[in-house]
Amino acid sequence: MTTKSLAIFAVIAGFAATASAQDAAAPAGAAFDLKASIERGKPVYMQTCLACHQITGMGLPGAFPPLAGTDYTTGDARRMVAMLLKGVQGPLKVNGVTYNNIMLPLDVQFPILKDDAKVADVVNYVRNSFGNKDEKGITPEFVTKVRAEFASRTTPWTEAELLKFPEPAK
Numbered sequence: 001m002t003t004k005s006l007a008i009f010a011v012i013a014g015f016a017a018t019a020s021a022q023d024a025a026a027p028a029g030a031a032f033d034l035k036a037s038i039e040r041g042k043p044v045y046m047q048t049c050l051a052c053h054q055i056t057g058m059g060l061p062g063a064f065p066p067l068a069g070t071d072y073t074t075g076d077a078r079r080m081v082a083m084l085l086k087g088v089q090g091p092l093k094v095n096g097v098t099y100n101n102i103m104l105p106l107d108v109q110f111p112i113l114k115d116d117a118k119v120a121d122v123v124n125y126v127r128n129s130f131g132n133k134d135e136k137g138i139t140p141e142f143v144t145k146v147r148a149e150f151a152s153r154t155t156p157w158t159e160a161e162l163l164k165f166p167e168p169a170k
Helices: 003-021 034-048 077-086 116-126 140-149 159-163
Strands: 092-094 097-099
Touching: 034 116, 077 116, 077 140, 092 159, 116 140
Parallel strands: none
Antiparallel strands: 092 097
């Protein structure tokens, strides 16, 4: 194992350890606390997103797109959640650069993301890190609705579909 690999493993292990201490979501009926959600989302990001999108959110050039300052992360929150839940298959142009890779549905790779509260937390972390800002945030209930809306979808999203992302069903 290289020194860089060991360093990345140490960071992930450290955040994984703190994640279990922060696993408790807000009690049922409690008011939504965006700041707490962002804090809970950071260790989830470190466990699930770090390897591809890096600690800086800048991705890996030519392989994995950045999360910093992109329309996919700062734009429609519903679309971002749908991307995490169902995955994305390239090519995908982000900030003028084309990436041709696949992101599997994240709960397939990381069972921790079967929990809608954890998905909401990691989305809130990403949408409020790396220079991104979303003062509204999303709730676990929002994730639950998006998950139900696209439950029958069996394939990852393509760029063409994401660019014409459907309006919510009425």
